[in-house]
Amino acid sequence: MDNNNNIKLLNPLSLAYMGDAVLDQFVRKHIILKLRAKPNRLHQQAKQYVTAKSQAATLDYLMHEDWFTEEEQEIIRRGRNAKSHTKAKNTDVQTYRKSSGLEAVIGYLYLENKEERLQALLESIVAAVEERE
Template identity: 50%
Template sequence: MNKQQAALLNGIALAYIGDGVYEVFVRDYLLSKGLTKPAQLQKHATQFVSAKAQAKIFAAMEALGFLTEEELNYFKRGRNAHSKTTAKNTDVVTYRISTGFEAVIGILHLTHQEERLQELWEFCVKVIENPTPEEK
């Protein structure tokens, strides 16, 4: 898919692919840490893939001005998209932020911005693996 085609996708479609790409990053990371037991993998994966975790990552990105203006536009497209899916274990606002986060990953993947995608992933790891004192 070229950049023009990817740019025409709606926020839900971008989030759909972004969710899958992010899940692979998380799974690769957990296996590289030596985690192999299903219960461990599930517990640790949730720290990354839950809507609350993704909203936390986005808040850190926003606070540091990590995302480009273009990435923020795709975030807003995902966040503002009307999904027929309802939030599980979280409020609607957190769920929508999570959808926007996944849309950013989706557009980076579809437009083959692998270096930027890697930077984003490394940022995610830092946020999740280094909780603030209030979170401990």
């Protein structure tokens, strides 16, 4: 995307859609390099990082740690408050909305090419999940 387009103005669910893909790819790379296991085991491991419940818990933890900038908190808030027409699978609406907020900020950082901040966030997400294990 060129700089004439304001990424912040994108629909927060579009940001979350992008963020979901970015997080999924990062987690897959992380577990493949860490586990060097067969695909079924990799899939089972990946679910610990990318479920709505895990993402909501990670968002709560990072918010408690004051990890996000004000700008990022605004993106998270917009992602949480966005009206989704899809039903949350295996979770309640509040958990699903928190996970959408986390995915939205990931998508935002990715589309803004804020690579260092994105990398730091992805590493913090993985560390938070592994700390809970």
